[in-house]
Amino acid sequence: MKIKRILTSTLFAAAVCLPTLAQAWWNADFKHRTKVVLNTTAQGVETKEALSGVVVPVRLHSGNFDFLGAKPDGADLRVVAADDKTPLKYWVERFDGANELAVVWVQLPNTLPGTDKNLVHVYAGNEAAAAEATSPAIFDGAMAAAITFAGKTGETADDVSAQVKSAGPVARENTGLIGVAAKLDGQPLTWTSDKLKAGGTGPYSVSLWFKPEAVTGTLFKQGPLSLALANGKATASLGAATAVGGELPTAAWAHLAVTVGNGKLTLYVNGAQAAQADVPATVAPIEGALSVGQGITGLVDQLEVAGTVRSADWVKFAHAAQSADAKLVLSTTQTPDTADADAGHGEKGHFAILVENLTTDAWVVIIILAIMFVIAVWVMYDKAVLVGRADKDNLKFLSNFRSAKDVLSVGTTDMKHSQLARLYNAGLRELNKRDVGKPGAAPLSGASLDAVKAAVDADLIRESHTLNSKIVLLTIAISGGPFLGLLGTVVGVMITFAAIAAAGDVNVNAIAPGIAAALLATVAGLAVAIPALFGYNYLAARIKNISSDMGIFVDEFITRVAENHGAR
Template sequence: MAAVLALSSLAALAAHAAETFAPDDWKHRQTISIDTSADGVELKQGASLVPLALRLHSGNFAFAEARADGSDLRVTAADGKTPLRFHLEKYDATNELAVLWVQQPKLTPSAKTDALQLFWGNDKAAPASDAKGSYDAAQTLVLHFSDNGPLRDATGNANHPRDVQPATVAGPLGGAIRLDGSAPLIVPAAPSLRLIAANGFSFSAWIKPGDVQSGELFHQGTGSQSLAIALAGGKLTVTFNGKTISSSANIAPGLWQHVAVTLAGKRVLLYVNGAEAGSGELASGDLGGDISLAAGYRGDLDELTLAATARPADYIKALYGSQQPDSPMLAPADDDEGESVSYFSILLGAVTVDGWIVIGILMLMAVISVAVMIGKTRFLVTTQRANRHFLERFRAESDALLDPDTEAARAIANGGEVSASPIYRIYATGIAEMRQRFAARGRAGGLSDASLNIIRASIDAAMVRESQRLNSQMVLLTIAISGGPFLGLLGTVVGVMITFAAIAAAGDVNVNSIAPGIAAALVATVAGLAVAIPALFGYNWLAIQIKNVSADTQVFADEFLTRAAELHSR
């Protein structure tokens, strides 16, 4: 019941989301394909709720068709109907340059099935840029450095640095800042910025250092009880309690590079340009107080972010991949109508490992069911043809065939065309018993009532065996009929549980992050029904055919005993 209520609530949310966006009201749209395969930016595990950077320029976007301030822009999922949260960092219609950030609910690993739909061209559209909603609850600070005026935190936490107006230069995305190392950026202490080691911590930024030998990028805490991320000796370093971990990759001067650090408990990982570049353990602890950024750092800085969780490796790689110039991860699709990605591929791409396990079991059940139905159909067709052939001969010469000593009774036993007939096997059982009775007592005495009862008992036993033969393997179809939907329901319930657990961990609830997981979870139920429904139809048809064969066998047994008694009773 709880799962049903949850699904009903999610359906209501999805319906509400669909009502707030009508694709037909926009004149133009463009599909942005997302490539997480080896041809793009390869992700092994995938990631969720990732803010992706879309760069718009004259080569991929018609600025003249949109409003001058870009307020009519909208972004949806691949279906072209589900709105996604986004915000504009920069929109310069004059120079035809823009940077748009979109919260992608899920990135499927090693796939080319994910996509975004970008809409524009609606004079009546209200502005929908939502910087606060573009990030999950774990994101505590985002500095784009494209602001005109004091630096502002793009998240909803309002962790704005103290009034500083550094020199603005061109960055890898929008604007960047140039620092001479004389004055750090100070972010005042706040509850959201408190570093809780058990929850984890992530730092990322684009840097273009003029000096790679020294300069801090991040510092929180006092004395030895502090965490510092810095450049030292041409390396990215992390220091806590006097212990330092350095990157294996060098930091080059005068070039834009993406650096990131994650902390989970004591485990520290360093990344350079999306790739892991060092790891180790530090005896970390909880920290609070003001945060100092870029103390002693000389160079350019852009897109600095902090999060109160340890971002997975694929999350870091997706950040770097989407923010690169001419990103191989994001590209306009050839079809500007957004039909290149099907619902079917989206659903399959969102199925979790447990869902595939259930679907795999159901596929095995489906193969077995089909094999049983095909094999049983061929068996029954052969059986019915052999029955007809035997009955035609029996009707034509029944008296001769009911005498075990006649040539006809001996000859029919050698006829291969009747060997597959259960009616023939009933006849053969009866004739064999008659032959034994005659051999023991002679033909003159005929068949006594006791002899007829013995023959009847032998025929009844043969009919039971024939019934077992006819109904063999039918239990596999009943298992598929009754077990398939339950297995599918199990896969759906587990998928729903995993989806809600992921939402709880991310701390963000919206229909865009819920819908793919729920839709994929329902694939298991569909697979269960796909197994059960054909098996149900096949079972009912086969059961009727088996019933007909059994009825013909019963009728013949009665006829055989009646005629035998008439011909041979005393």
């Protein structure tokens, strides 16, 4: 029994501790945390093999990172693995606190296939944190050169390890695909190093991003290996081997990769295999100067050369990660976590993200719509109860009325919700004024019957007004709700684009939260209008039926009065 009690106590303690472990916070001194998920399932960018040492750029913007809470230079940035314990190697290529944009390169030790659990945590918000000594040389050991083109116009474009240097200055474009890109003017950019070489049959891999202005020329060349463009179509060549495929439109970024190994020359375009050719048994070694952009104008970004054969999954994953593919790269919280919030709550849902990005004008519109919704629901409930009780009492009264032999002796007890009973009582009141049914009373003339009918018709109009009262509030909700929501959306989108114009950046990841939140106003307008529309149509049909029953009853009542008490 003692052992059993010990085991029970241990299991209970473990159960109590599990939520705490799940909500672990790497360091309480850092107040903000952003989670970035890399989804390798079929719903994201599916991969079939585990990848190790992949380096991906994590883009931070106002939608997923609190720049106001971080240091102006990003010195308090830290990147931690999915276990929220292991610090990862990273390098900050760009941190622009004023425009709220940053690019942080992170080395992923392992990326598992078929899961949405590949994630990293980006921490910030520690005023006491000193800048870490980070290096751009964070790529795997197979990387011979990784050139990000970070820097200023006129500087050389060396690889991140500083072992491969460019032969001359490079012109830059600050708004490249990832960060800074290089401008091509038809004259080739060249690099030389003993590291940049391989046998004629590999293994060797080259990849780069290209945004062409002209789609004819030699994009890449080193010894017998070349990647050329002819009328917008990519062609990889290695000696006599040629792989042709994949058209590139002008003024659009495209990812191109070439691998040599296992007897194959393989060309990839935008992460997918476009062509493959057999490599001859005898090919000159791939060595000598590496050149990019001979006879081509446009922009080039993220040139990578590896002394291995990158797999199809590697190329696919790198393409998706570097292009910020929305299916692969997901921010689980558009508004960053906080240490206090994480202690008591799990991840925020999409709806919470939208609410937290609402502008003031959208809040005003949504509050007005919320009031309209409450009023509409109250009207629909009130009228539904009214017509339900009215139908019940009307049926009961009609049964009594049609079974009574004397039109003047119909019982109306416990029928306070029956419009027909009230109309009957109104007619009975008029008949009592004329002593109808009393001994010696004269039969009703045609004029008297018309007077009685007019009095009952007047009460019928009043009953119709009572039935239709407040229904106008539903019509206001139906017609006004969507327009109010649209107003909130339009103003919210205007404010979002105005902020982007002021920042001078058109990153879709930065504007998406604002636009999505603005659209919430339209959703709120429709959420008010749609139930109100259904309720209005239902109630209108029920009220119309009751009104028809009242009209029929008045005619039936006057007819029976004339038959029993009218002049012959």
